[in-house]
Amino acid sequence: MERTRVAVIRCEDYDGDRVYAALSRGVDLLGGRGRFARSGERILLKPNILAGDPPEKGVTTHPAVLSACIRLLLEAGASLSFGDSPGLEHPEQAARRSGLLAAGREGGAVLSDFSGGGPLANVRGKAVDSFPIAQAVHECDGMINLPKMKTHQLTRITGAVKNLFGCIPGKRKALYHVQFQDVHAFSGLLVELAQVLQPRLHIMDGIIAMDGNGPRSGETRPVKALILSEDPVAVDATFCRLVGMDPEYVPTTTAGYRAGLGCYRLNDIEYVGDSIESLACPDFRMIRKPVYGNASYAHYRFIKNLALPKPVIDVSLCVRCGRCVDACPVPDKALRFENGSKGQPPTYDYDMCIRCYCCHEMCPHRAIFKATPLVGRLLRLG
Ligand code: SF4
Ligand code: SF4
Known part of the structure; x- marks a missing residue:
């Protein structure tokens, strides 16, 4: 061949x-x-x-x-x-x-x-x-x-x-x-x-x-x-x-x-x-692990939130521009400003969040990062 x-x-x-x-x-x-x-x-x-x-x-x-x-x-x-x-x-x-x-x-x-x-x-x-x-x-x-x-x-x-x-x-x-x-x-x-x-x-x-x-x-x-x-x-x-x-x-x-x-x-x-x-660039920084499918966790919110990696906002870097909220594809938004006010950074509803990372992708201020809870790290889900 x-x-x-x-x-x-x-x-x-x-x-x-x-x-x-x-x-x-x-x-x-x-x-x-x-x-x-x-x-x-x-x-x-x-x-x-x-x-x-x-x-x-x-x-x-x-x-x-x-x-x-x-x-x-x-x-x-x-x-x-x-x-x-x-x-x-x-x-x-x-x-x-x-x-x-x-x-x-x-x-x-x-x-x-x-x-x-x-x-x-x-x-x-x-x-x-x-x-x-x-x-x-x-x-x-x-x-x-x-x-x-x-x-x-x-x-x-x-x-x-x-x-x-x-x-x-x-x-x-x-x-x-x-x-x-x-x-x-x-x-x-x-x-x-x-x-x-x-x-x-x-x-x-x-x-x-x-x-x-x-x-x-x-x-x-x-x-x-x-x-x-x-x-x-x-x-x-x-x-x-x-x-x-x-x-x-x-x-x-x-x-x-x-x-x-x-x-x-x-x-x-x-x-x-x-x-x-x-x-070769062996010290290129990236996650070198398999990607586990998130579908099997989607209907078990407790397990999902306990184990799956999730987006987190570094409030010290957030300028409250709202791009992440605009980017969230979930119809009712899994990321919102409290009461619609931009006085504080937006907060996540991890039950609704589907872990697509569109918010992370669109943040222009490098204020969002991916974090894996302890259980997820032990299960090597990072
Ligand atoms: S896009 Fe980034 S800087 Fe803008 S509100 Fe969201 S987290 Fe904050
Ligand atoms: S990861 Fe996806 S679903 Fe979750 S808050 Fe960000 S954009 Fe919305």
Whole structure:
């Protein structure tokens, strides 16, 4: 059986020419730019624009990676667009604040429509009949996924598979957390979405990654690597190998393998480019344990609250902006300001909380962290 090819390319920093050279090298090792874009095609670039944070925070795909990708594909004769649907902000505002709007337009690409869209049938999948997909995706001939290398509190990492969740516009994303509360069910949904979208190539920006309390509140971490492949599962597994994490601990990886989206085992991957050993980052801060499904606890509130990890607010950092409350997808809100007043930080109702970590993801002040009660730590549920 033919093995999945993954290119791991060292890149020291975000100098434009250096990123372009690294990206060109990686794409050439995978067959050349003509394999991924042909003259006259409309190619959509999908960076991670979780929020309108500046590039130096490491929350979003760096503008230099978008610029290099545009340069490369324009040379192939494609016409290019780019965009993402952030957690709460308007797509254009988040693109502007993250520096990606300027980089995209200066490079010669147009910001595409991620604020609305229409259904795309999930013919092979089981989770849903169709996905509501951004208009940008409907209008392109092919997509290239540009995920950021970051930790994530629900799925351990946010990588190539999870980055595609941003193709669902607006708050519909959050509602899927309510519909698919178990992390493994949710991961299965993400895998089916990736199978529907079928990007031609995945290019992970790990030049400066984010470890610790990601995907928005962690610390920047230079891993100095770009990871490229046509297989999103293999890209995520390679991220894991670079940081000394078992790929099987990432639920989208095992679900993706079972569904035929891609592979993660070493024997199934052909590595090209620079060696993983030369870029290894074993002290990357992340939780290196399996993710336990939360569905089995959902109906036993006492056990759930006694054992399951939960989001907690550090009141010394909270500025009472309310973004976390806005982000909570539970209809009656599992996180609220007492009496509607912003005089004090919001408080959690852990009985209602489904542990989706949308509040954590959207806090712009790094005031929310994940805490595991003693019983959960003893059971290694962290
Ligand atoms: S988003 Fe963060 S800073 Fe804003 S209210 Fe929530 S915890 Fe506080
Ligand atoms: S409080 Fe936070 S973790 Fe709990 S359901 Fe709401 S957004 Fe999700």
